[in-house]
Amino acid sequence: MLNNSKELLNFFKSTSFSKAILISLAVSIPIILGIITKRFEIGLALCFGAFWCSPSDVNGSLKHKQIGILFSALLVSIISFIGGFLHLTGYFLYPILGVLTFCIAFISIYGFRASLISFSGLLALVLSFAHTLENLEVYQYALLIGLGGLWYLLISTIWYYINPKAQTEELLKETIVLTAEFLNVRKKLIGKKKEKYSLKTKLMTLQSELTEHHETLREILILSRKSSGKSNYQSKRLLVFIQLIEILENAIANPVNNDKRDALLKLHPNIKREFKNIISELSKQLLSIAENINNPKKIQVSNMLTKAFTTLEKSILKFKNENNSEDYELYLMLHNFLDYQKKQNEKLKKIKWLLGNPDLKSDDYIKNDKLNRFIVSQDYNPKLLIRNFSFRSNIFKHSLRLAFVVMLGYAVGMFLDFQNPYWIILTIIVIMRPSYGLTKTRTKDRIIGTLIGAILASGLVFLINSPYLYGGLGIIALVIAFSMVQKNYKASATFITLSVIFIYAILEPNILKVIQFRVLDTLIGALLSFAAMLWLWPAWSFMEINEYLKNSLKANTLFFNSITNHYQTKGKVPTSLKVNRKEAFLQTSNLSSAFQRMAQEPKSKQNHIDDIYQLVVVNHSFLSALASLSAYIQNHATTEASKDFKLITNKITNNLNTICKDLATINFEDIELKNKTLETKENAFIFPFKTITNQVLLQTNNIRNHKEAHLIWEQLYWLYSLTEKMLKIVNRFK
Structure with a gap:
């Protein structure tokens, strides 16, 4: 009970919960003011603008947040303007919808924050099907959408200055x-x-x-x-x-x-x-x-x-x-x-x-x-779009896949004459991600969450018959849904379903019909998304794992060179060593994430997973040895580097360069693997670990020097052994 109460208290104190409150206020206030002033459509447009810009409000510097929200506001205004003319008949709508979806999704090529701006644009595109303008011109509606984004920017900035230390x-x-x-x-x-x-x-x-x-x-x-x-x-x-x-x-x-x-x-x-x-x-x-x-x-x-x-x-x-x-x-x-x-x-x-x-x-x-x-600045060069406009880019394939499935989803909704066919494409853009594993997880969580939400809503609508209660419950469910979207997507999907159903219950007397279509639309959207990940331009991890291995090895090589250079030159620890350490940890982490994605994919698509796992583990062990050397030389006065030190470090560097060069020639898509091992050469280098260590121990009685000799040579021996092991694994693919 004590642990649960602490977790609940931490949840209420979290930035996720405060952001959920912020979004709910940004969405609710324009609606309430619109009802009071009898300008409901203006309030609704401002509400949409604020809601669509909220995904860009993620942890980071205030400047980056503000720029992200501003770009989101600009994008949703443009998309809303275009969307105002999308109520076309016949087949013309589908290619236009597909092209727009592709272009908006392709913005993700510029990094994580850009992917959130892209998501805002997709939301605006999809929901432009849900709202028919009556008292506003298209340009007025688009401007109000932009103002809604600026309104969210205002309250987000005010909240930041009220509680700047929270994140x-x-x-x-x-x-x-x-x-x-x-x-x-x-x-x-x-x-x-x-x-x-x-x-x-x-x-x-x-x-x-x-x-x-x-x-x-x-x-x-x-x-x-x-x-x-x-x-x-x-x-x-x-x-x-x-x-x-x-x-x-x-x-x-x-x-x-x-x-x-x-x-x-x-x-x-x-x-x-x-x-x-x-x-x-x-x-x-x-x-x-x-x-x-x-x-x-x-x-x-x-x-x-x-x-x-x-x-x-x-x-x-x-x-x-x-x-x-x-x-x-x-x-x-x-x-x-x-x-x-x-x-x-x-x-x-x-x-x-x-x-x-x-x-x-x-x-x-x-x-x-x-x-x-x-701090590494994101490259925003327009040439990046051109360089990634090929099937070698995962974002390109994802954007193309998403565009096709959005067109198909909307066509299915129209053909089956569903009440709200845009719910299908909304489910698609929320679920589909560039990786198979994440899409699979979100598909499962979305379906389970929607079913739980629908069952709960079905029970509650029989007990409650007040539009005011529906409105209150809808807002509460929305707050909980937004606050849990990053931590527990299944729970978030449950409360999103509850919120949508309660809001529709105010407008639609036949609420059970709304629940029925909500479940059907979600199931269709989820199944289409999952099927597309399997058969439409799939991006299996074995196709890109090679690049992650090379990047990690190159970063480890730079870190190793920084360590050995500092050991030889002594003096103050250079910033370059710490920068290279950061990059080595980052690239090793990226490699681990790529392998985790591979492990979540179908068995038939896990080409050479055992050998790749060995490379990943050995690479982690290599970083562990580097961390040992780095931590030691930064915190201890060390002796002069010997000729043997320079000889061994050169051997390790040569091995690393050979592995990187060999990896560039490997294609993990090949199913067959040569079961060969490296033959021991007559003039093969033998690491004189024991001899060198014993020489140091005999030369001096200084325990500090003994400890240094043992650790340095132990780590170098381990590093050399690990590079030899990687060479053997890589050699099997040559």
Whole structure:
């Protein structure tokens, strides 16, 4: 009960709920004023304009929000103007409808926010069939639609200035919770064999979610700080965000490859248990921070970590026997692993300190010229449309598919003489997405949600017979539907159905007929969408997974080169290293998402999924090793790079370049696979890991140097092994 009440309270505090209230106000006020002033049609037009522009109001900087809503207002005005003349007879309507749908959908080529603007345009196009003008000219109606968009922009901007911190706080809180969950899964992965696959998959999913949150937070915090100067609030939240990024890097990092770590810890279950306890406590501390982000005094203070570190250090010291190479190697590995956990604790302490609203010194601020390098501007060059006007582009195929299905859906509705055939095409544009997996999920959720909503509405209309109650319930259902559309689409579809039925119940006495057609239209639209994804210019993931693999490998190569360059040159950590780290995490996350989409597709379309999965996992392991190196060299003074270091790093870079080159020649559409393995060459390079490490251990008695040598050479050996493994997998496709 306590957890449910907390979740309900968090839901009411969320930006999703406040945005739903905002949309409901933007839609309701013009309607009410229109009824009062007897200018209902003007109120309705303003209502439509506000509603159609609301999808562009997503998390991001205020400037980007405002530009998105303005472009939405312009697009829906133009589409409404054109739509006013679309009430044509005969066959002329269908090609015009198809061309318009394609053109509007193709705008999505310019990124996520553009896809929301495109969705607004599609809504305006579809709903232009639902409303016949009586007292307004087409141009007047189109202008009022645009004014409705400006009205929504006004109240959205006012709300932002009333509560400017809301989206930052919510996103930061969600990021902290996801980071805590990531730590928890990493803890479970230590020594696990049975659940290894599911845990690794969970880690990939969490990393993708975290990367999305990081990208949004970068936009909000960096662009907001640039526009407001050195704001204390924005600067402190930015520094908290940086700590979270470094916590993720440390969480991914390991001083030794996972299999070797697990084998060593299996022999010492008490040490494994102590490490797990520390990671578990770090996760709990993060959750406490998330829960009390606005009230840092309530954050739990625990001495458990201090005690746990002391106990573990004593346990590890037992292995400090330089005369026994195996014990001493275990000591170095465990001590390096312990150092990572201590760094995590330092990051936690810094987050708590920053949330305590301290006075920052000028050195604490990050300069804007450095921050600018972490923001990638969207390319809005018109040539992008031309470059993507081919079947190689998924957005092109999606736009063409959507245009065809919209024409077909409307034709089916007209042929069957449905009450509201535009409901079919409305269902199509809401459900259809460029990927098969998401379309399948939304199809299922939409059908289930509509059926549940219809059943509930059928029961309620027998109990209620008041238009005022219908109106009130319709608005309440609309608020809940809008607030849940991102988090639970099935529930959102349920409340959208309830809202539509209650609103129609005011106008249509035969409400059961409305419910019947609503269900039929949704079923037809959903089935057409799903069928189109299977048979109309399908975009299966195996067709594009190669590109994601190459992008991820290239990003990892740049990150690796940045790390090795810094290790050789020393000095202050360059911004380029952190930028390349961000890109490596982003591209690895994109690769994971692409593989997840592939895993959701029909078995017959999952070409070489086992081999691709191996490449994805090895690539993740490669990033883990890079994170280990990166975290170590950024936080420790290191010795001079040896000739062997340069030789090995060149070998790894050459392997990476060869893999990228080979991937460019692979076609995963080929069903057959050559079952060949790389033959060992006579002059094949053998990594002298043990020899090099032992030389360092003999040359000096400095434990810090020993720890560095063990970690650096362990990671380089692991990186080299991973590139060799990738070469073998890729070679099978050549």
